[in-house]
Amino acid sequence: MASDLPLFTTCPTFLHLPRCTDVAMSSAQALILGAPFDLATTGRSGTRSGPGGIRQASANLAWEETRWPWDFDAGKFLKAADLGDVPVLVGDPRGFSQGLERKAAEVVNAGKSLITLGGDHYISLPLLRAHAKKHGPLALIHFDAHTDTYGEGGEFDHGTMFLTALNEGLLQADHSIQIGIRTAYGRENHPFEVMDAAWVNEHSAADCIERIRERVGIAPAYLTFDIDCLDPAHAPGTGTPVVGGLSSDRALQIVRGLVELDIRGFDVVEVAPSYDHAELTSLAGATLALEFLYLLAAAQRNSG
Numbered sequence: 001m002a003s004d005l006p007l008f009t010t011c012p013t014f015l016h017l018p019r020c021t022d023v024a025m026s027s028a029q030a031l032i033l034g035a036p037f038d039l040a041t042t043g044r045s046g047t048r049s050g051p052g053g054i055r056q057a058s059a060n061l062a063w064e065e066t067r068w069p070w071d072f073d074a075g076k077f078l079k080a081a082d083l084g085d086v087p088v089l090v091g092d093p094r095g096f097s098q099g100l101e102r103k104a105a106e107v108v109n110a111g112k113s114l115i116t117l118g119g120d121h122y123i124s125l126p127l128l129r130a131h132a133k134k135h136g137p138l139a140l141i142h143f144d145a146h147t148d149t150y151g152e153g154g155e156f157d158h159g160t161m162f163l164t165a166l167n168e169g170l171l172q173a174d175h176s177i178q179i180g181i182r183t184a185y186g187r188e189n190h191p192f193e194v195m196d197a198a199w200v201n202e203h204s205a206a207d208c209i210e211r212i213r214e215r216v217g218i219a220p221a222y223l224t225f226d227i228d229c230l231d232p233a234h235a236p237g238t239g240t241p242v243v244g245g246l247s248s249d250r251a252l253q254i255v256r257g258l259v260e261l262d263i264r265g266f267d268v269v270e271v272a273p274s275y276d277h278a279e280l281t282s283l284a285g286a287t288l289a290l291e292f293l294y295l296l297a298a299a300q301r302n303s304g
Helices: 047-061 093-109 121-137 161-167 198-200 205-216 248-256 280-303
Strands: 028-034 080-085 113-118 139-143 176-183 195-196 222-227 262-270
Touching: 028 047, 028 280, 047 113, 047 205, 047 262, 047 280, 093 113, 093 248, 093 262, 093 280, 113 121, 113 280, 121 161, 121 222, 139 161, 139 205, 139 262, 176 198, 176 205, 195 198, 198 248, 205 248, 222 248, 248 280, 262 280
Parallel strands: 028 080, 028 113, 113 262, 139 176, 139 222, 176 195, 222 262
Antiparallel strands: none
């Protein structure tokens, strides 16, 4: 997936990938979609600029044919393209949510994999709706500082959507797991297994991977990565930073270890470039999205 363009060249698409204008006609097996939305944010706003920040930072990753530590060029096994952004109707969160769900459904119904760049974390709800209509209830693999299962929010709130998803029958609670949690939640009746940040930081990446694999099993899964799962030292550009999180290295090791799971969709959310420093957060988001592409490419390689 290497690009011949200089690293400093403006990056209008993720990794300088081709632009996709027609999902049905595209030969790409994986599509990148931007969701520039932050009307559900409860902390610092600015994640509407996340897709642009991630795409621009991805120019720093576009020069390598093989991404370390993978031992193959993902582009040889997986064609990918960039769909651009979902149109946003200013002040209309319901219209945006419906538009995102429609676009996601168009991609998954065409038999393609979708990687979505947020945007605040609310976007996972319409994405889950689209994926669950195609694949049935999904296991949730959720990296975050917060559980996002709080019941006191409104219809459009980036802290409530996984409770809503569970109530709508979109998730398999018994196979879902949350990684990196380090804020309060109602533990007694909590529906998902939690690997809190302290446990993750005290154990090896291999221990974390094994626990996730045991929980998810063979269930079709959806992977969502809130960038505030990372410690603010690694990702300062986000709306609700919480100290004591994962390092970028630890998170990447864990994500790479999920290669054998049946992951049907991905998103990386809550990148807010206006609070970033030296593109640290945008680069982390771009690197995670590239790792998601490698997970898909590895699955294609292994099946071929």
